Amino acid sequence: MRIKVYPEQSGENQFIQNIRRQLSEVDGVRVEGVPLNHRKLLMRLPYDLICRSDYTVVNWLENNVCARSGKLSVLGCLKFLGLLLLFRITCKRLIYVRHNLYPHRLKSRYSRTAQALVDRATLLLTERVALSEHMVNRGYRYVPHPLYRLPDPGSLGQHCGDLPGNEYFVIFGTISRYKGIDKIVQLWGGGHCLVVVGKVGDAGYLSELKMLAKGKNVTIRGGLLSDAEASRIISGSMGVILPHDSDEMIVSGAFFYSLALGVRVYAIRNEFYGWIVRDCQFPGLELFDDAENIVERLLCDPVEPSPVDRETIKKRASECFGDEVGVASWEKVIFQY
CATH class of the missing domain: 3.40.50.2000 (Glycogen Phosphorylase B;)
Known part of the structure; x- marks a missing residue:
């Protein structure tokens, strides 16, 4: 079973490497990374359409909807939806890990629109996972946030x-x-x-x-x-x-x-x-x-x-x-x- 994880790495944050390690410990699973670079994603598209993964696990995609100014970005919303569709057609099942209800830096007057967009798109196209069990009553499966591995x-x-x-x-x-x-x-x-x-x-x-x-x-x-x-x-x-x-x-x-x-x-x-x-x-x-x-x-x-x-x-x-x-x-x- 092939499971791809997006993004393949997240800079100094251990989260991605920790969930990749956990997924690799599931029997019969082989874990691959999905590049953060969108040009590389498009270059891989023909191969990914032919050799679809069993699962793709997506993180932090909702951050695209927020412009640097803190306003809701129309282009960013289209990018969010486009990437979500691209991931959906290149795998058999798409899992969306929800880290936040909407991006941290988004101005409050845009929060309801952003949250509604992410809610409806992920409900329609994905199986949804959240890192806290209080989200289960909103239609999410629960997976715990992994602990960090730190030096003594x-x-x-x-x-x-x-x-x-x-x-x-x-x-x-x-x-x-x-x-x-x-x-x-x-x-x-x-x-x-x-x-x-x-x-x-x-x-x-x-x-x-x-x-x-x-x-x-x-x-x-x-x-x-x-x-x-x-x-x-x-x-x-x-x-x-x-x-x-x-x-x-x-x-x-x-x-x-x-x-x-x-x-x-x-x-x-x-x-x-x-x-x-x-x-x-x-x-x-x-x-x-x-x-x-x-x-x-x-x-x-x-x-x-x-x-x-x-x-x-x-x-x-x-x-x-x-x-x-x-x-x-x-x-x-x-x-x-």
Whole structure:
């Protein structure tokens, strides 16, 4: 059985290589990548029409509908539909993995149109998979987001240069406006340090954050992090803050990154985190109604220590989202049981 995965790689994000590894562990499956370059896709089209794959698994295709300005792109919508049709005619069954309801950077006034377009197109042309079980009642099959494979922080030596040595909380991931990082920085007072690190998705927003951080116990460092650097910074913290509260998010990659290191997470309540706490009975995740509640909780002196140790968090993460669970979930989707 041939299963193709689009895109064949996703830069610094481990997600694609992790699901390819899980799919390759399903009995009788051979996994191939689909190039991200659309010219290469068209050049391969005659061959792909003759030698159709059994499945194609598609990720992040909905990002095409958003222009750089944050508006809905007519050309991008046509591109989304065209690629979806191309994938559909070159395989026997098309699986669409839904990461977000609509692109992160899309302006809110276009969100309902974008979501409706993606909903209807994927319902008509694909078998739909989501990375959170709260989407099952919307017609999706559930496959868990794989855990990241990270270096052991204990083998990485001392902490990174200009960052505090201990007693800090961290926000990490792409530094973009939709993350709501500014709400935390604006409210942050004395006491423990706040560290913001990650790839710069919006240079203007990074400048705004640095202005807000002036005179505060806040360290901001923009730039791409290696897995070793990220592991060292996150594992050395008192916990990870996830302030993203927008409606488009289905799951958070940063959450799964934190789990792989056994680090406690403080997040704003939504359907995904509610499911994690309620159905997974997950330790090490504390939920809040808004950014103000998070800051109030973390700046109390002293911060109430977590009753959950890191090994307990990692053990539960493996039970809920490890490769064994992922492979079993893909088997159910592929063999339809």
